[in-house]
Amino acid sequence: MARIKYMLYQNVCRPRPALLFFTGWSPSIIAFNPVQFHARRLAKQLNISCMVVFFRGMGSPGNIKALTRQDFLDDAVGSYDNLIQYQNVDPNNVYVIGESFGSYIASVLTSIRKIKGIILRVPTDFPNDGFTDTPQIQIAGMKSIEWKSRSHSSDESFALKAISNYSDGIFIVSSGKDTFVPESTISNYLKCCSNNDDVNHFIMKNSGHGLLKLSEQKEYYRLIYNWLEPRIK
Numbered sequence: 001m002a003r004i005k006y007m008l009y010q011n012v013c014r015p016r017p018a019l020l021f022f023t024g025w026s027p028s029i030i031a032f033n034p035v036q037f038h039a040r041r042l043a044k045q046l047n048i049s050c051m052v053v054f055f056r057g058m059g060s061p062g063n064i065k066a067l068t069r070q071d072f073l074d075d076a077v078g079s080y081d082n083l084i085q086y087q088n089v090d091p092n093n094v095y096v097i098g099e100s101f102g103s104y105i106a107s108v109l110t111s112i113r114k115i116k117g118i119i120l121r122v123p124t125d126f127p128n129d130g131f132t133d134t135p136q137i138q139i140a141g142m143k144s145i146e147w148k149s150r151s152h153s154s155d156e157s158f159a160l161k162a163i164s165n166y167s168d169g170i171f172i173v174s175s176g177k178d179t180f181v182p183e184s185t186i187s188n189y190l191k192c193c194s195n196n197d198d199v200n201h202f203i204m205k206n207s208g209h210g211l212l213k214l215s216e217q218k219e220y221y222r223l224i225y226n227w228l229e230p231r232i233k
Helices: 034-046 069-083 101-109 141-148 158-164 183-192 214-228
Strands: 005-010 016-022 049-054 089-099 117-121 169-175 199-204
Touching (some): 005 034, 005 069, 016 034, 016 069, 034 049, 034 214, 049 069, 069 101, 089 101, 117 214, 158 183, 169 183, 183 199, 199 214
Parallel strands (some): 169 199
Antiparallel strands (some): 005 049
16 A cells, blocks of 8 residues: 555553544645644543544645545555554544545445544535546546535445445534535435434534634534544543
């Protein structure tokens, strides 16, 4: 597997739950990624390990113009396998937090690795076609907005299929003013996990796709902390 860059924050001295963070599409274009702040703070407040993953071409070496969703899923699997090897990480208590494209990858990951709980902020979605052979840059963002704007069943999306079969905790956070992930995409996710009794959904009504204000980042942090805190044993 290609060498993936990650940031690991640990505040533990015995096996404890851990968090794996997958950021959104091309986060390296911004000077500061708030996910790193959230991970560092959660590690300290919850006494856990937190790993932030930088996908190839988005913080790790790689040609973003050639990488497929399969490549990014491989990065996610490799990072998960790396995380559970750490001495102070409980491999049976790994949670995943994804944002946008990271939420899509996190959802698919639940079908091939043991995930204790998952937080999906503004989760995007894509058709199954091209998963292994189409560079993701060709359908990222607004390039696939028409497909995202329609209703889809779990058979049309690997992410939706994985979520429909997932039985542990799910927390979906959407934005009321999102122009990249339409409401229909969020509805598809919620519809596909309708048989799960442990699903929460919160709408940040005045926020867009990216949480650009400090007040929005603080609100989001409170949401994830309040969902995680009673689950972390």
